[in-house]
Amino acid sequence: MSLYAVFGHPIDHSLSPRIHEAFGALTGRLVHYERREAHPGGLAQALAAFAAEGGRGANITVPVKGEAFTLAARVTARAARARAVNTLSWDNGAWVGDNTDGIGLVRDLTVNHGWSLPDRRVLLxxxxGAAQGIVGPLLDAGIAILAISNRTPARAQGLVWACADARVRLAAAGGAAGSRYDLVINATAAGLSGGLPAPLDAVFEDAIVYDLMYGPKARAFLSHARAHGAREVADGLGMLVEQAAESFLLWHGVRPPTPSVLERLRTEVDAR
Ligand code: NDP
Known part of the structure; x- marks a missing residue:
């Protein structure tokens, strides 16, 4: 049996082991998947020990996705575009880095929620790191405009430049009051402390609103959006499950069905 794990900090509450073991059961594979602590600067050592124990695949989460990108011996085109790695596969004695966050988000938006992306105006x-991973796949999905707003505008400007795409522009910190978007995506970590991203003056009226956070951590933002006229809202639980399914596909060569896993986790997360 091969060994898999998710690395990051904090990692105690990661749902990834549950998701991958459920995928294993659904596809007839015995999957052993653990949580492992990796603090900034400590990923190389943690991965070396893991590979020596038989580790064959790793998911990487906050705060070491950038570190995984620099440690990988090779990266895929989508990881290179994101400059962040959330999936490592052991191949001929070396780690190969990939990024499944963006495809996971696009699948959740389009397949699970049935929302159409072509020609949409999107505010991010x-x-x-999460934003870096999703901009490329959103652009590939055919959106018309991608406006990026961040508390620290220089970081948003860097991401706009890195996209090198005429559809991508800088929005004022807060989300550009007055400008209307079809889809507003919160990819900040503000929900970790239960609050709203600050500043925040985006227009939510009639928009579809998505938070990469899920469960209670997404509630403040999604409630705010609903109270300000959002048409539909969704949290990031589906993205979590779909990005995991893409990692599972890379490691095991089969894409597991996701609806039953998502449904089970949804019941638990909403009861928190
Ligand atoms: P990073 O630490 O790389 O970036 C954090 C971002 O949040 C920065 O843009 C930062 O702005 C902003 N921010 C943090 N606190 C606030 C605040 N109080 N007000 C306004 N902006 C704030 O984290 P990641 O990008 O890797 O992850 C962001 C979140 O996305 C994570 O919390 C994670 O849980 C979630 N995520 C969910 C996934 C899923 O599958 N559902 C997948 C990946 C991530 P600044 O630059 O000014 O510091």
Whole structure:
């Protein structure tokens, strides 16, 4: 049996082991998947020990996705575009880095929620590692405009430049009051402390609003959006499950069905 794990900090509450073991059961594979602590600067050592124990695949989460990108011997085109790695696969004695966050988000939006992306005007709030991973796949999905807003505008400006795409522009910190978007995505870590991203003056009226956070951590933002006229809202639980399914596909060569896993986790997360 091969060994898999998710690395990051804090990691105690990661749902990834549950998701991957459920995928294993659904596809007839015995999957052993653990949580492992990795603090900034400590990922190389943690991964070396893991590979020596038989580790064959790793998911990487906050705060070491950038570190995983620099440690990988090779990276895929989508990881290179994101400059962040959330999936490592052991191949011929070396780690190969990939990024499944963006495809996971696009699948959740389009397949699970049935929302259409072509020609949509999108506001992305946040410019950290998660935002880096999702901009490329959103553009590939055919959106018309991607405006990026961040508390620290220089970071958003860097992401705009890195996209090198005429559809991508900088929005004022807060989300550009007065400008209307079809889809507003919160990719900030503000929900970790239960609050709203600050500043925040985005227009939510008639928009679809998505938070990468899920469960209670997404409630403040999604309640705010609903109270300000959002048409529909969704949290990031589906993205979490879909990005995991893409990692599972890379490691095991089969894409597991996701609806039953998502449904089970949804019941638990909403009861918190
Ligand atoms: P980073 O630490 O790389 O970036 C954090 C971002 O949040 C930055 O843009 C930062 O702005 C902003 N921010 C943090 N606190 C606040 C605040 N109080 N007000 C306004 N902006 C704030 O984190 P990641 O990008 O990697 O992750 C962001 C979140 O996305 C995580 O909390 C994670 O849980 C979630 N996520 C969910 C996934 C899923 O599958 N559902 C997948 C990946 C991530 P600044 O630059 O000014 O510091």
């Amino acid at each position: 709030i946040g410019a950290g």
